[in-house]
Amino acid sequence: xxxxxxxxxxxxxxxxxxxxxxxxxxxxxxxxxxxxxxxxxxxxxxxxxxxxxxxxxxxxxxxxxxxxxxxxxxxxxxxxxxxxxxxxxxxxxxxxxxxxxxxxxxxxxxxxxxxxxxxxxxxxxxxx
Amino acid sequence: xxxxxxxxxxxxxxxxxxxxxxxxxxxxxxxxxxxxxxxxxxxxxxxxxxxxxxxxxxxxxxxxxxxxxxxxxxxxxxxxxxxxxxxxxxxxxxxxxxxxxxxxxxxxxxxxxxxxxxxxxxxxxxxxxxx
Numbered sequence: 001x002x003x004x005x006x007x008x009x010x011x012x013x014x015x016x017x018x019x020x021x022x023x024x025x026x027x028x029x030x031x032x033x034x035x036x037x038x039x040x041x042x043x044x045x046x047x048x049x050x051x052x053x054x055x056x057x058x059x060x061x062x063x064x065x066x067x068x069x070x071x072x073x074x075x076x077x078x079x080x081x082x083x084x085x086x087x088x089x090x091x092x093x094x095x096x097x098x099x100x101x102x103x104x105x106x107x108x109x110x111x112x113x114x115x116x117x118x119x120x121x122x123x124x125x126x127x128x
Numbered sequence: 129x130x131x132x133x134x135x136x137x138x139x140x141x142x143x144x145x146x147x148x149x150x151x152x153x154x155x156x157x158x159x160x161x162x163x164x165x166x167x168x169x170x171x172x173x174x175x176x177x178x179x180x181x182x183x184x185x186x187x188x189x190x191x192x193x194x195x196x197x198x199x200x201x202x203x204x205x206x207x208x209x210x211x212x213x214x215x216x217x218x219x220x221x222x223x224x225x226x227x228x229x230x231x232x233x234x235x236x237x238x239x240x241x242x243x244x245x246x247x248x249x250x251x252x253x254x255x256x257x258x259x
Contacts, residue, residue, distance in 0.1 A: 030220055033213050040210055044203075048251045055180040062176065075169070082163040089160060111163075114170050121173035 025084060032081040039074040046071065059125055068126035075118040083111035147234045155212045158205035165202040203248050208241035 005012075046067065050058055062068055086107045094100045143149075168190075175186035189195045215233050218224045224233050 030217065033217060037210065037214065040206060044206070044248060048248065048255075051252055051255050055176075055183045058176055058183065075173075079166065082159075082166065085156075085159045086163055089156065114166050117170050118173050121170075121177035124177040 025087075029081065029084045032077045032084070035073070035077045036081060039070070039077055042070060043074050059128070062122060062125040063128070065126060068122050072119050072122050075122070076115050079111040079115035079118075083107055086111075148230055151212060151234050151237065155209060155216075158209040161205045162202065162209060165198070165205070168198065168202075200245075200249070204241060204245040207244040207248070208237065211237045211240045211244070 046061070049061065053061065062071065087104060090100060090103045090107065094103055172186050172190075175182040190199060215224070215237050218233070224230060
């Protein structure tokens with residue numbers, strides 16, 4: 001830092017500092033975690049109800065709009081939470097720059113594709 | 129995957145595993161396992177949308193020995209990650225930080241995860257098994 005530099009310390013650290021957007025990550029991870037407590041308990045009940053359901057019964061279960069909305073909320077919160085968690089795992093263990101970027105992108109694409117595909121399937125059954 | 133081979137300090141293979149450390153590692157491992165398990169969830173949902181034949185295929189896999197082993201592992205992973213996640217949420221609001229509290233809440237998580245997994249599979253068996 002030279003005396004010729006008129007940028008403030010805050011300006012210099014923005015976008016470069018170690019903190020980046022960690023607080024946002026922390027909060028969203030907790031918010032999705034809180035949402036997933038009731039949602040995943042309900043998903044377990046749904047899965048248990050499906051154990052002996054034939055095709056028609058299984059579709060009838062998701063035909064209830066309450067179930068379709070609740071299950072969509074579950075998959076969105078779950079894939080979001082999974083992406084945030086896997087992101088930290090990669091940040092912790094993958095230190096080769098190109099591999100880190102590739103794995104972070106792969107995790108993001110996988111989770112977004114998983115959420116979109118799941119919601120598409122749920123809506124297709126619910127509106128059938 | 130370090131890019132240079134710097135010397136590292138003694139690590140996991142040296143220290144005795146305290147409960148808190150084991151649970152922390154298992155929390156991360158179950159998180160990764162559950163993320164992988166989403167593949168089955170997406171498959172089941174797509175099968176339900178795609179027709180009776182696809183549904184029968186997904187159900188047959190879930191009832192197969194491999195499917196049952198995976199489902200059993202994922203059911204315990206979910207119970208553990210859920211229970212330990214709630215433990216983390218208590219820490220996030222500043223509760224339960226004393227060593228004694230952290231140790232007992234750790235054992236509560238272990239027991240609750242096992243009891244819940246047992247209950248889930250008791251429900252499956254009560255319905256006449258997974259076949």
